[in-house]
Amino acid sequence: MSSVNQLSFRAGVLTVSDKGSQGLREDRSGDAVEALLQEKGFRVEQRDMVPDEQDQIEKILIEWVDKKGLSLIVTTGGTGLTPRDVTPQATKAVIDYEVPGMAEAMRAESLKKTPHAMISRAVAGVRKSCLIINVPGSPRAAVENLSVVVPALEHALSLKSLFLLFLYNFLFGCFEACLHRKVLLALYRLSSHGLGKEKGYLWEKD
Numbered sequence: 616m617s618s619v620n621q622l623s624f625r626a627g628v629l630t631v632s633d634k635g636s637q638g639l640r641e642d643r644s645g646d647a648v649e650a651l652l653q654e655k656g657f658r659v660e661q662r663d664m665v666p667d668e669q670d671q672i673e674k675i676l677i678e679w680v681d682k683k684g685l686s687l688i689v690t691t692g693g694t695g696l697t698p699r700d701v702t703p704q705a706t707k708a709v710i711d712y713e714v715p716g717m718a719e720a721m722r723a724e725s726l727k728k729t730p731h732a733m734i735s736r737a738v739a740g741v742r743k744s745c746l747i748i749n750v751p752g753s754p755r756a757a758v759e760n761l762s763v764v765v766p767a768l769e770h771a772l773s774l775k776s777l778f779l780l781f782l783y784n785f786l787f788g789c790f791e792a793c794l795h796r797k798v799l800l801a802l803y804r805l806s807s808h809g810l811g812k813e814k815g816y817l818w819e820k821d
Contacts (some may be wrong), residue, residue, distance in 0.1 A: 626685040627661030631692035636666040647754040672705035692752030711738030721760040
């Protein structure tokens with residue numbers, strides 16, 4: 616991903632762990648994910664750890680997207696089958712749409728190493744201009760899963776950046792055209808030719 620450094624995509628790593636949030640477990644999976652992202656040229660600007668509580672996970676994801684403006688968020692932990700594994704539910708609750716191919720690719724690659732991969736409920740999706748990806752809580756599994764989708768991240772995030780640039784230019788162009796038209800109408804109505812007329816369009820003739 617040679618151009619990631621040039622584009623300077625901003626990323627965040629969120630670890631979901633009851634024990635970790637209580638200080639009973641070192642955040643080795645979060646450290647491993649951050650190291651991989653930095654190696655690939657991402658600027659990891661946000662790190663946090665929360666317990667397996669859906670509302671707290673949602674709150675962080677929303678804040679990092681809506682207020683911090685991150686391009687990528689990787690969550691680690693909470694993707695299994697226990698009642699406390701709620702990271703996928705929290706992610707689905709805040710995203711606008713899923714990117715199922717990424718989750719499918721991670722599971723497919725993991726299945727080559729362990730049959731337990733089929734019980735992973737990790738999802739990937741987009742909220743506004745940010746891609747959110749769930750990976751397992753094990754440091755090794757987190758890196759292995761994220762490594763599967765890393766080759767596609769530059770392309771995916773570049774497409775989103777280009778779309779936002781196009782949208783901005785389009786909306787700004789519309790605003791500029793509307794403003795230009797209003798200025799012309801105002802100038803015309805102030806001119807002697809426009810005095811006393813209810814309609815003052817430049818293209819209207821007497």
